[in-house]
Amino acid sequence: MSKLFTPITFNNITIKNRIAMSPMCMYSCFNEDGKITPFHMTHYVSRAVGQVGLVMTEATAVLPEGRISPRDLGIWEDEHIDGLKELNEQLHSYGAKTGIQLAHAGRKAELDGDIFAPSAIGFDEKSKTPNEMDIADIERTIDAFKKGASRAKQAGFDIIEIHAAHGYLINEFLSPLANHRSDLYGGSKENRYRFLNEIIQAVKEVWEGPLFVRISTNEYQPEGNRMTDILYFSEQMKMAGVDLIDCSSGGVVHAKINAYPGYQVNRCDQIKHEANIPTGAVGLITTGIQAEEILQNDRADMVVIGRSLLRNPYWAKAAADELHAELTAPVQYERGWK
Template sequence: MAKLFSPITFQDVELKNRIVMSPMCMYSVFKQDGIITPFHFTHLVSRAVGQVGLVITEATAVQPEGRISAEDLGIWGDEHVAGLTELNEHLHAYGAKTGIQLAHAGRKAELESDIFAPSAIKFNDAYKVPKEMSQEDIKQTIDAFKQAARRSKLAGFDIVEIHGAHGYLVNQFLSPLTNQRTDNYGGSRENRYRFLSEIIEAVKTEWNGPIFVRISTDEYNEAGNTMEDILYFSSEMKKQGIDLIDCSSGGVVPAKINSYPGYQVPRCEAIKKETAIATGAVGLITSGLQAEEIVQNDRADLVIIGRALLRNPYWAKAAADELGYALEAPTQYERGWQ
């Protein structure tokens, strides 16, 4: 049996296979209220019909000022719960488990309102200078993640993922490139980890299911976090009970990245082997054979598919055909899949 299509369990949540739909921003909340739209239903549910094991929403803002754009999904208010509840009902109907990526853009928010970051350093000349967060701002943001976790539970999600990658707020605290604070949230890597650590503990007070964290495993800058730093953060997350690290890279500062098939997998594999925590591999994974190699060689526990699933909602079927695996079809599609 293809390992890609074998089940895997995180706490009491069993995924029917190792294929995950990566969180990808769609910039499609045209009323700018954070509430899910018909597009999101079509976009996400079609991948569940296509037999993806876990569907994760796009970065979903825990505060309105934490949106990447004004068109992002939100979970900062109770008014967001009803639509997300309905989404989960649809996704679950096709056997998919569901995840929500809780996010805050920090200095990479492109909004008319004030934006916030650990230090008042703009991303590049096209972005605004953010306001340096006070201790009270930090406390309020941690509580926003906590309340977002409560709403995620109400909406029926199976897994919560904290977005700590791509140069957004959590990543800004983790990285010495963006965190120049002199208080207990800056300086040493222990202090830089404190913000994420306190978010995790706050989320756990409202959420008793699996928690994933997405991180940037490479900042593509010699002054950024080293692999030793990344392994330290990963070890700390394991101690706090994090179930899986979603291993992406980049986005912290402008950088030229040499991307190629599987370019992020080696660091994902190193984290899994050095810290004995489950990992998810992401980044130009395009074929069933490539995905099967990754999980068969225990380089990662999950393969997280982005652009390939944008091109083909039935990527799982194509991968199964490539591997000679008879993927069970939705009843309505059986005559086409046989």
């Protein structure tokens, strides 16, 4: 039996297969207001029609200054709830479970006005220098993640993912490449993890459902986090009640990355078994056979598909055909799928 098309359950939420749509920025909001548009409805719902088990939104900013671009989705105010609720109703109608990635861009925000980071170090020489966050800024941001989680609950999401990867704010706190603080939020790996831990605890005060965290498992720089640091963070997240670690890489600083099919899976595998926590594998996973190998060899619990789903909203159908697996068609498409 194909493992790719078997259900998986996290904290009483059952996803019908092991395929998740990776959060991918669409830069498509009107008027810089962070609200859902007709494009988002078409984009996400078409993947649910295509039978993706878990449809995850793009990075959704918990504060206006936490957007990567002025046209990112937001969840920093109650006015965002209705559009996200309508999206969830559509996604659920096709049997998909839904996730929202709560995010803050930190020093990688390309916006007018002030931007914020653990230390006043720009991403590169062309980037704006961020304001170093004081304790009040940190507390305000943690509270924004908590309020974002509460709004996500009101909007009807099944799963929350905290974005702690790709060099954005939480990743900046985790990494010695971006975090040069000398207070309780900098220095040792225990201190660098503190910001993420406090966000997790705050979110769990208002959120009872499954909680995922996306991290960069490799920073591709010898001065950055080592695998021992990543495993420490992963073990702490497991103890904090995180249900799955979404294992990506890179983004903290510019780096040359040798990207090849499945290039991030080895670290995903290591985290799964050494930290004893479910993981999602991501990174140039393009075929059903490749995805099935990852799952059957117990290297991950889910596959998180990005660019392949941009190319083909019906990637799940193509994978099922490859694996000679049964995939229930939406009733409207039964004639074409049989």
